[in-house]
Each structure stands twice: as C-alpha cells, then as structure tokens.
Amino acid sequence: MAIQLEDNQVSRGSFKRRSLIAFFTIASLALIGFQIFSKFPWGPSIIELSKDLCPQGETLRPASFIKDNSSIEFIVKDPQYRAESVKKISGAVKIPTVSFDYNEDPLVNPEQWKNFTKFHWFLESQFPLVYQKLEVTKPNIYGLVFEWKGSDPNLKPLLLIAHQDVVPVAEETLSQWKYPPFEGVSDGKYVWGRGSSDCKALLVAELQSIERLIKDGFEPRRTVVLAFGFDEEIGGKWGASSNSKYLQDKYGENSFFALVDEGGSSISVIDDVAFALPSIGEKGATNLQITLNTPGGHSSVPPDHTNIGIISNLINDIESTPFEPLLTEKNPTLNFVQCVAKYSDEYDDDLKKSIFRATIDKVSNSKVVKFLSSIKGYKYTIRTTQAVDIIHGGVKSNALPEFTSLVLNHRIAVESSLKETIDKIIGNLKEIAIKFDLGLVYKDEEIIQKTQNGYFTLLGGEGLEPSPVSALDNKSWEVFSGTIKHIIEDYVYPNLTTPAVVAGNLGTGNTDTNRYWNLTNNIYRYKFSTLNGILDAHTHSINEHILIDDYIHLIAFTYEYIRNVDAAEDD
Ligand SMILES: *[C@@H]1O[C@H](CO)[C@@H](O)[C@H](O)[C@H]1NC(C)=O
Ligand SMILES: *[C@@H]1O[C@H](CO)[C@@H](O)[C@H](O)[C@H]1NC(C)=O
Ligand SMILES: *[C@@H]1O[C@H](CO)[C@@H](O)[C@H](O)[C@H]1NC(C)=O
Numbered sequence: 395m396a397i398q399l400e401d402n403q404v405s406r407g408s409f410k411r412r413s414l415i416a417f418f419t420i421a422s423l424a425l426i427g428f429q430i431f432s433k434f435p436w437g438p439s440i441i442e443l444s445k446d447l448c449p450q451g452e453t454l455r456p457a458s459f460i461k462d463n464s465s466i467e468f469i470v471k472d473p474q475y476r477a478e479s480v481k482k483i484s485g486a487v488k489i490p491t492v493s494f495d496y497n498e499d500p501l502v503n504p505e506q507w508k509n510f511t512k513f514h515w516f517l518e519s520q521f522p523l524v525y526q527k528l529e530v531t532k533p534n535i536y537g538l539v540f541e542w543k544g545s546d547p548n549l550k551p552l553l554l555i556a557h558q559d560v561v562p563v564a565e566e567t568l569s570q571w572k573y574p575p576f577e578g579v580s581d582g583k584y585v586w587g588r589g590s591s592d593c594k595a596l597l598v599a600e601l602q603s604i605e606r607l608i609k610d611g612f613e614p615r616r617t618v619v620l621a622f623g624f625d626e627e628i629g630g631k632w633g634a635s636s637n638s639k640y641l642q643d644k645y646g647e648n649s650f651f652a653l654v655d656e657g658g659s660s661i662s663v664i665d666d667v668a669f670a671l672p673s674i675g676e677k678g679a680t681n682l683q684i685t686l687n688t689p690g691g692h693s694s695v696p697p698d699h700t701n702i703g704i705i706s707n708l709i710n711d712i713e714s715t716p717f718e719p720l721l722t723e724k725n726p727t728l729n730f731v732q733c734v735a736k737y738s739d740e741y742d743d744d745l746k747k748s749i750f751r752a753t754i755d756k757v758s759n760s761k762v763v764k765f766l767s768s769i770k771g772y773k774y775t776i777r778t779t780q781a782v783d784i785i786h787g788g789v790k791s792n793a794l795p796e797f798t799s800l801v802l803n804h805r806i807a808v809e810s811s812l813k814e815t816i817d818k819i820i821g822n823l824k825e826i827a828i829k830f831d832l833g834l835v836y837k838d839e840e841i842i843q844k845t846q847n848g849y850f851t852l853l854g855g856e857g858l859e860p861s862p863v864s865a866l867d868n869k870s871w872e873v874f875s876g877t878i879k880h881i882i883e884d885y886v887y888p889n890l891t892t893p894a895v896v897a898g899n900l901g902t903g904n905t906d907t908n909r910y911w912n913l914t915n916n917i918y919r920y921k922f923s924t925l926n927g928i929l930d931a932h933t934h935s936i937n938e939h940i941l942i943d944d945y946i947h948l949i950a951f952t953y954e955y956i957r958n959v960d961a962a963e964d965d
C-alpha cells in the first residue's frame with residue numbers, strides 16, 4: 395500500500411485530504427468493530443496469543459545450594475577436580491568398547507564383548523564410593539545397573555541411563571584423526587576420542603556426580619538408579635532391554651519418577667537467550683522390503699515393461715506421493731518453535747502469529763508447515779519420511795529379470811504409526827499392481843490375486859512406533875527444566891540477562907529409551923552440553939570430542955538434578 399501511494403502521481407494535496415477523511419472513517423468503524431467483535435479485524439495481540447504457550451517454570455536451586463554453594467563451586471571451579479575429571483573421561487575413552495553390527499548375543503559369544511569387562515574394572519577402580527554404597531547388578535553379563543536405595547520407599551525412583559558401547563572407527567579414516575581415537579587425549583580445552591561425546595561423557599559424569607554426592611554426605615530419600623546398556627549403537631536388544639526387564643520385574647510398570655538419557659540438541663544462544671532443547675519424544679522407524687516376481691524370458695522379445703521397469707514405476711509412484719506434512723499439538727517441534735517465537739526475535743511478527751495460532755486455524759498451520767518445510771533440518775520433523783535405500787535386480791544382459799527387491803526406510807512422524815506407514819506403501823503397491831495387472835502379497839495374505847504377469851510381496855514393517863511424548867505440565871518436567879535453568883544461568887551463561895528457556899523438542903535419532911517406555915511417562919533425552927552432538931562434537935565421525943567445560947557442567951547438572959528430584963514430591 396505505502397509503495398503504491400509513493401508511485402502514484404495523483405495530485406498529492408487532494409489525495410491526502412480525501413484519504414485522511416477515508417482513513418478516519420475506516421479507523422473509527424474498525425474501532426467500533428473491534429470493540430464489538432474483539433477478534434476482528436486484528437484479533438488478539440501476539441503477547442495474548444502466546445500467553446499460555448511454552449510456559450517456563452522457575453529456576454530451581456536446591457536448598458543445599460542456596461544455603462552454601464561450595465559443593466558446586468568446587469565441581470565447577472576447582473582445578474584439581476577438573477584434572478581428575480578429565481582423567482576419568484579420558485580413561486573411559488581408552489577402553490574400546492566397540493559394538494559391531496555382527497556382534498552376537500553375549501550368552502552365545504561372550505568373547506566378542508570382553509573389552510566391556512575391562513570397562514567394568516575401570517569404573518570400579520574410579521568410583522570406590524559408588525561401588526561401596528550402591529547395589530551393582532549386571533543383567534545379561536555386560537549390562538550395568540546401580541541402585542542407590544532411598545530412605546522413603548514410597549517415592550518413585552529416578553532413572554539415569556547411558557550406554558557403554560561406541561561405534562567403530564573405520565581403519566581408512568585413522569590418518570584423519572587429530573589424535574588416535576582410543577587414547578582419550580586432552581588438550582586442555584577438549585577431550586578427543588571415539589565415545590567421548592557419545593556416550594561416555596554422560597555415563598562417567600553420572601557416576602562422578604554420585605561419587606561426589608556420597609563424599610558430601612548426601613543420603614537420598616528417593617532411590618536413584620543408573621542403568622547402562624552395552625549395545626545401544628546396534629539397537630539395544632541385549633543391553634538396554636535386559637536392564638529394563640530387570641527394573642520392570644523389580645519395580646513394576648510406571649514406577650519411575652523420570653528417566654534421563656542422552657540426546658537433545660545442546661544449548662543454543664538465540665538473540666542473547668539461552669535455549670536448552672531436551673527431546674521429549676522421538677519418531678518411529680521401520681524398514682519395508684518389497685520384491686517383484688515376474689516370468690523371465692529372452693531379452694530379444696521383451697515385454698513393454700520388464701520387472702525392473704515396473705519396479706521403477708513403483709519407485710516413481712512412491713516418491714511422487716510423499717507423506718503429507720502434519721503439525722499438531724502432539725509434535726514437540728511445535729513447542730520448540732513456539733518457544734523460539736515467544737522468547738526471541740528470530741521470526742517476524744507475521745510468522746510468530748501463525749506459530750501461536752498453528753493449532754487454532756488451518757491457514758496459520760499451513761504457514762508454519764510451509765516455513766518448517768523450507769528448512770532442511772526441520773522439514774522432516776513434521777512428516778514421515780520414505781527413502782529407497784537398497785535395490786537389487788537382474789542377473790544377465792540377455793535375460794529378462796525375474797526378481798527385483800528393494801528396501802525402504804521410514805522415520806515415522808509422532809502423530810502417525812507403523813500401520814499408517816505400511817498402509818501408504820500398500821496404496822502405492824496396489825496402484826502399480828493394478829496398472830500392470832500383477833498380484834500383491836502382504837505377509838502371506840493375497841491382497842490382490844497373483845496373475846500370470848507376476849506379483850509383488852511386501853515384508854517387514856516391524857520396528858519402532860513413534861514414542862510417547864512426555865508432558866510439559868507436571869512436577870517431573872518442572873524439576874528437570876528448572877535444574878537446567880539453574881546451571882545455565884548460574885554457571886554456563888551467567889552474563890546473559892534474560893532467563894534461560896527450556897524447550898521440549900523432537901529427538902532426531904533413536905536412543906535406548908524405547909526399551910524403557912513401560913517404566914515412566916517422563917522421558918527426557920538430554921546431555922547437558924553447549925556443543926551440538928552431530929554438528930559440533932562429531933558424534934559417530936572423525937575427531938569426536940567434548941568440551942571440558944561442558945563435561946564439568948554436566949557433572950554439576952546431574953549433581954543438582956539428583957538433589958532437586960530428591961526434594962520434590964511425586965505428583
Ligand atoms: C579390545 O581392546 C583392544 C585394546 O585394548 C583392542 O585392540 C581390540 O580391538 C578391542 N576389541 C574389540 C572387539 O573391540
Ligand atoms: C556462591 O556463593 C557466594 C557467596 O557465598 C556468592 O558470592 C556467589 O555469587 C554464589 N554463586 C552463585 C553462582 O550463586
Ligand atoms: C556471554 O558469555 C559467552 C561465553 O563466555 C559469550 O559467548 C557471549 O557472547 C556473552 N554474552 C554477552 C551478552 O555478553
């Protein structure tokens with residue numbers, strides 16, 4: 395509008411007068427309208443809209459800290475404690491507890507896992523008080539469960555988990571490592587090596603904080619349990635699942651106050667506000683295997699579409715019908731953008747408004763969906779993905795292919811399910827089966843009868859449902875997020891004047907937590923850190939490392955979190 399006025403060469407004077415009158419008329423009508431229909435034409439202000447969104451609890455400092463903060467000051471600032479801590483994490487990295495895809499059940503092949511025994515010895519040598527005070531159990535030989543019995547058996551225990559195993563280092567990349575991957579070298583600022591970030595820092599920090607709490611004479615009311623699996627990187631089916639079974643048998647279902655595991659995306663400072671981003675939910679995952687059987691023959695007399703040609707049609711059909719994006723209240727991504735919109739100036743007012751109205755009206759929702767879809771890192775937080783990852787077919791240049799197979803990998807949106815994912819692919823298969831007059835078999839059921847032209851089969855589809863999403867409006871979250879704020883505001887970014895924001899977000903990968911779903915509804919994936927695991931700390935890749943300051947803060951956080959949880963009552 396303003397630009398058009400400038401460009402318009404109408405006589406300024408009369409135009410101005412007329413438009414002024416028009417303006418006031420419209421304005422007063424609008425004002426009356428606004429008073430009558432308070433939502434028209436501008437609706438509630440941005441501040442009003444966001445009032446109840448992304449609520450932030452209080453910064454939670456334990457009473458012990460308020461009375462005398464010397465324990466935390468010691469952890470964070472004592473140079474000797476820092477040196478000892480570096481030695482512990484570095485010692486842990488030195489033991490190559492690698493889990494390989496080909497590893498077998500430890501009951502079948504314990505030999506493959508023997509470095510884990512060394513790792514257990516190492517922990518025992520480093521944490522004498524933990525081993526003295528806590529009950530240690532080893533489910534499935536290499537699992538580790540530590541139980542620190544609280545004085546009040548009526549309180550739900552706290553569960554802190556991590557994993558002992560690390561991913562392998564490819565021989566060919568060794569020369570690119572700044573320091574050898576299994577030496578745990580410290581340069582004074584960082585500790586380098588495989589497993590330093592994923593996940594030994596968390597594991598060792600949890601033990602260090604408990605060792606320190608015991609030294610400081612703390613005796614818990616609420617039982618504290620640590621559980622460390624040994625095969626997270628290959629799915630957790632022997633480690634975390636045995637630990638979880640042990641705990642479920644002993645404590646029962648829904649028996650824990652909260653569960654904290656690795657994950658989340660560090661602490662980001664946006665417009666001078668520190669945002670901590672724990673994951674409160676994660677997508678599901680599954681693989682589907684599709685095969686196509688057709689009659690063979692000689693290549694000199696081919697049909698219009700060979701087996702491979704038909705499979706190509708199928709792939710084209712699958713890829714040209716991507717899963718629809720969906721953004722509902724259930725998706726933690728919405729909470730995350732609402733937090734950023736509310737507490738920073740990262741987005742313009744129009745986008746902010748849409749973000750706050752995303753669950754109120756469709757237009758706003760689709761604006762936010764469009765916005766998120768335009769960012770590479772967020773596009774997939776609001777939809778189920780489909781990736782054709784493997785294909786095999788054909789054997790000889792003069793023989794028609796009789797058999798083609800492909801594997802699809804899916805990460806399933808939190809609002810969806812394994813069933814919806816499979817149904818969508820069955821839809822694609824049906825379409826192509828009908829087009830080419832083929833049969834379709836899914837798990838021994840003939841959905842479309844086999845024909846003389848051949849048939850598709852669909853297998854797989856087991857896998858992981860999207861996780862439950864942890865609530866942001868209960869005691870457990872209040873204690874967790876409040877403790878994060880305490881350490882950020884008092885130690886990590888004490889110079890920031892605005893309070894830290896803790897924003898529950900969607901997890902990107904899958905962790906061991908899915909094995910523990912039965913134990914609690916309050917599951918937080920968060921390793922307290924200022925480095926982003928994948929982008930900065932090179933998790934799973936060359937030159938994996940941690941920042942020593944982060945590591946120290948992680949110990950302090952866990953120490954204070956245990957104290958805060960201990961002081962809290964169950965909901
Ligand atoms: C076990 O550790 C040793 C070094 O202590 C290493 O050479 C070996 O490759 C490790 N074994 C496995 C299976 O990772
Ligand atoms: C710790 O306590 C001292 C006084 O005993 C105080 O000066 C300091 O600000 C406190 N530190 C924090 C982070 O609260
Ligand atoms: C606060 O300190 C951090 C790290 O020491 C620094 O990166 C940041 O720029 C500082 N912020 C302000 C507002 O001074």
Ligand SMILES: *[C@@H]1O[C@H](CO)[C@@H](O)[C@H](O)[C@H]1NC(C)=O
Pocket residue numbers: 638639642908909910911912
């Ligand atoms: C969770 O509990 C249900 C019902 O008791 C049980 O069927 C299921 O196997 C349990 N899941 C795990 C991972 O233990």
Ligand SMILES: *[C@@H]1O[C@H](CO)[C@@H](O)[C@H](O)[C@H]1NC(C)=O
Pocket residue numbers: 651865867868869870915916964965
């Ligand atoms: C938190 O809220 C969830 C869902 O409302 C509930 O199931 C869970 O038990 C609550 N946690 C605590 C500690 O009360």
Ligand SMILES: [Zn+2]
Pocket residue numbers: 557592593626656
């Ligand atoms: Zn990990």
